[in-house]
Amino acid sequence: MPRAGLAPATVVACGADLADEVGLANLTMGLVAARLGVRTPSLYRHVGSLDALHRGISVQARREFVQVLARAAAGRSGPDAVHALADAWRRWARDHPGRYVTSVRAAVGDDEEDRRVTDEARRLLDDVLAGFDLPGPRAVDAARAIRAALHGFVTLEVGGGFGLPRDVDRSFRSLVDTLIGGLRPHRDAAEPDRTGRPA
């Protein structure tokens, strides 16, 4: 019997593809094995468990995701960069729903690779926000706000959470504009400008 020539990365990559196709919740060891032309127990030579497979997919997904975001934001700055980042974020989540779900899970503390790619993502967002000259704590708040808002939006969108699918593009742009509006460096604490226009 000729060997299949698998490797951990092969199994993880296949799992990632399947997660996008059938949904992470329906991803099964048997499904991965079938696609790889192999019997289910054979996978355990390459990934320790289904949980380990999830973690592997998560790390791979984050790596890909960060790269896509970095490419989108490259050469841009300010609001332009934020819009580019947001659009890429949303598109990637829509194109890779399974990967996206895994990518949000908190990194397990003991996984070095995991921590590294997570840090990379944080740095990317910091870089995009650097042009706004926010003081330290406000930069943290801003990064969290953008992460939360974009994540929430794409989660609701792919989950069918929005009633009508119509005009979702416009709603997304509006959300991103609102976030950008909150990036003005002044306004020390928690009482924004309630009277004037943003620019």
Next chain:
Amino acid sequence: MPRAGLAPATVVACGADLADEVGLANLTMGLVAARLGVRTPSLYRHVGSLDALHRGISVQARREFVQVLARAAAGRSGPDAVHALADAWRRWARDHPGRYVTSVRAAVGDDEEDRRVTDEARRLLDDVLAGFDLPGPRAVDAARAIRAALHGFVTLEVGGGFGLPRDVDRSFRSLVDTLIGGLRPHRDAAEPDRTGRPA
């Protein structure tokens, strides 16, 4: 053998409690049965399947959630109402992580009860936003923005997505303020300022 006196609502309520305690993903028919002092197959007299139990929990959770939000926003208006709503939203999600996860799932079309409570939630948010005098389409965008941002924030928070647990309160307030900042009625469409610096 004396009967346990179960009812669909009993099983669903117990499932909701357990979902909060052990996480929705770890909610099992056997667990619910054990807590109710009953054997697993007995549950099937009251709920059709594990999936049906999830749907039941979802509807109950949404009902409770909407009521909490309504109570929080009652008697307030404008930014004050938005803050109250947001704080209640976040607190409820933290106190009921299992319920919260189910509550976000898209309603299945054929469930009348489900649709009703979902509409109720939408109306509540519309009411809170009514004080901002937003033109129709902008009100839709605003509602979606708030839903997305709050949902994303609490999801990341309960999932441990934020690196440091410190200052999360401040970040949340900052996010809500930013959202409120985006609720100013003018600014006709979705093209605020894409060229210069935000302020």
Next chain:
DNA sequence: GCTTTTAGCTAATGCTATTAGCGAACGCGT
């Protein structure tokens, strides 16, 4: 070529959801 490692296989275990079918408990009308 021979040996040591290791990938992939079959067989087996355990957990979970779910169904079938039994006997007792309950509600109701008399």
Next chain:
DNA sequence: ACGCGTTCGCTAATAGCATTAGCTAAAAGC
């Protein structure tokens, strides 16, 4: 109080999935 049909909770059984044990043969190193 009594019978009677309905319904509840139970045991037994089936099926799917994750995972482990242990065999065999391919691959890799000498």
